[in-house]
Amino acid sequence: MTFRIGNGFDVHRFSDDPSRPLVLGGVLFEGHVGLHGHSDADVVTHAVAEALLGAAGLGDLGSHFPDTDERWRGADSLRLLLEVVRLVGEAGWSPVNVDCSTIAERPKLAPRRDEMQDALTAIVGAPVTVKGRRAEGIGGLGRVEGIACLASALIESNATAGSADGTDRSS
Ligand code: MG
Numbered sequence: 001m002t003f004r005i006g007n008g009f010d011v012h013r014f015s016d017d018p019s020r021p022l023v024l025g026g027v028l029f030e031g032h033v034g035l036h037g038h039s040d041a042d043v044v045t046h047a048v049a050e051a052l053l054g055a056a057g058l059g060d061l062g063s064h065f066p067d068t069d070e071r072w073r074g075a076d077s078l079r080l081l082l083e084v085v086r087l088v089g090e091a092g093w094s095p096v097n098v099d100c101s102t103i104a105e106r107p108k109l110a111p112r113r114d115e116m117q118d119a120l121t122a123i124v125g126a127p128v129t130v131k132g133r134r135a136e137g138i139g140g141l142g143r144v145e146g147i148a149c150l151a152s153a154l155i156e157s158n159a160t161a162g163s164a165d166g167t168d169r170s171s
Helices: 043-055 077-090 110-124
Strands: 003-013 021-024 027-033 093-103 128-133 146-157
Touching: 003 043, 027 110, 043 077, 043 093, 043 110, 043 146, 077 093, 077 110, 093 110, 110 128
Parallel strands: 093 128
Antiparallel strands: 003 146, 021 027, 093 146
């Protein structure tokens, strides 16, 4: 069995528009101002997608879903993640698990962790875990200027033994 790992990082600043919804890991956090971005700016889902693309050697989110493309304006990032999972599968890989560390002074993520994990796990088709960390007041994240997320993804090859990474080495 062949495995590969990938890491993903994303950061979005908070929007100046107080009516913009905050979506993290596919979950709506009511009563909190959202993040600035072309899609719904779901920084957690974007980091998960980046990690999966990286593991499969498929580039980054921006190359697949450019922010100049009107199709993705305000897009539900779970739809983007579903497309990423499809691309990863098409390339011969299945997600094993993804783990995320979200860096946010607020909102508190722990009360919604299960919802985020369930939403992401349902899309990825493998366990996705989400942890929340505060930035301890340090830097822009600590001044509540935005939210960042780091993710690690493990994927395994769908290919059978002898062509474990999908590459035919018989010739
Ligand atoms: Mg992003």
